Amino acid sequence: MSLLHVSHVTHGYSAFRLFRRAKRSNVLTDVSLSIEPGQCLGLLGTSGAGKSTLGKVILGLEKPQQGQVLFQGVDLYAAHASDRNKLRRDLQVVFQDCYSSVNPRMNAEQIIGEPLLNYEPLSKQEHIRRVEELLEIVGLHPEDRSKYPHQFSGGQLQRINIARAIALKPKMIVLDEAVSSLDMVTQSDILALLCDLKTNFGLSYLFITHDIKAAYHISDALAVMEQGKLAVYCADKEQFMGLQHPSVQKLVQSMLPEHPRLRSGRET
Numbered sequence: 001m002s003l004l005h006v007s008h009v010t011h012g013y014s015a016f017r018l019f020r021r022a023k024r025s026n027v028l029t030d031v032s033l034s035i036e037p038g039q040c041l042g043l044l045g046t047s048g049a050g051k052s053t054l055g056k057v058i059l060g061l062e063k064p065q066q067g068q069v070l071f072q073g074v075d076l077y078a079a080h081a082s083d084r085n086k087l088r089r090d091l092q093v094v095f096q097d098c099y100s101s102v103n104p105r106m107n108a109e110q111i112i113g114e115p116l117l118n119y120e121p122l123s124k125q126e127h128i129r130r131v132e133e134l135l136e137i138v139g140l141h142p143e144d145r146s147k148y149p150h151q152f153s154g155g156q157l158q159r160i161n162i163a164r165a166i167a168l169k170p171k172m173i174v175l176d177e178a179v180s181s182l183d184m185v186t187q188s189d190i191l192a193l194l195c196d197l198k199t200n201f202g203l204s205y206l207f208i209t210h211d212i213k214a215a216y217h218i219s220d221a222l223a224v225m226e227q228g229k230l231a232v233y234c235a236d237k238e239q240f241m242g243l244q245h246p247s248v249q250k251l252v253q254s255m256l257p258e259h260p261r262l263r264s265g266r267e268t
């Protein structure tokens with residue numbers, strides 16, 4: 001059984017029109033895909049293709065007009081509130097904007113510990129130990145727990161967001177442009193961390209991005225969305241690179257070295 005199965009999802013947002021009936025235009029049309037345990041699906045596509053909307057539908061934040069989202073075999077939108085609550089702890093998210101994802105008045109311990117307080121109340125000592133352990137897992141220091149968001153760099157703060165996302169040992173994380181706002185070096189460090197977490201904890205990811213290089217690095221399977229439809233899906237990222245589909249060709253072209261000398265293969 002797939003960990004996540006999205007089946008024929010169609011969705012649109014209401015457009016408010018004065019003196020007329022609200023009209024919905026489709027942002028997602030008949031989208032179906034699956035993610036297996038321990039698998040990362042890289043979801044590519046141009047701006048406005050519907051990637052984040054699909055992410056929200058999968059997270060249970062945007063009820064689709066049509067179709068189903070099965071997580072661990074349970075229909076996310078038909079499940080009883082208590083079952084949905086249980087599913088939520090197994091399904092976490094990390095967004096692009098690491099600063100707006102945290103409350104600036106909370107310190108790292110409060111940010112990372114928040115899901116623990118909600119789902120896994122521990123003694124004060126155990127709570128602190130768990131937060132310190134999570135900080136170490138994401139490559140920060142235990143003593144960082146008393147620091148506030150403004151005292152961290154963007155990359156460090158994204159590590160805090162990742163620590164919060166893994167606090168409840170979820171099965172899957174939706175990474176919505178999670179490395180896109182970071183510089184190249186920090187991006188590659190965070191990608192390496194995400195790869196390690198995936199291996200060590202058997203995590204599955206939906207990795208939403210514009211960046212084929214980042215998607216290729218972390219993903220097992222790759223897909224491309226175009227105007228709300230899943231235009232390409234390939235379970236093997238190596239095969240994906242050889243596909244003749246125009247969107248794939250464009251993405252592959254964008255991976256070529258930018259310097260003309262490197263592009264022509266001449267190193268002189």
Ligand SMILES: Nc1ncnc2c1ncn2[C@@H]1O[C@H](COP(=O)(O)OP(=O)(O)OP(=O)(O)O)[C@@H](O)[C@H]1O
Pocket residue numbers: 013014027045046047048049050051052053054
């Ligand atoms: N809350 C909303 N209300 C109305 N329209 C929305 C809303 N959120 C997104 N849209 C519209 O839905 C379409 C798809 O947006 P979405 O953010 O899902 O695309 P995307 O592929 O993630 O784009 P990007 O890569 O730029 O984030 C866009 O036309 C967008 O304007």
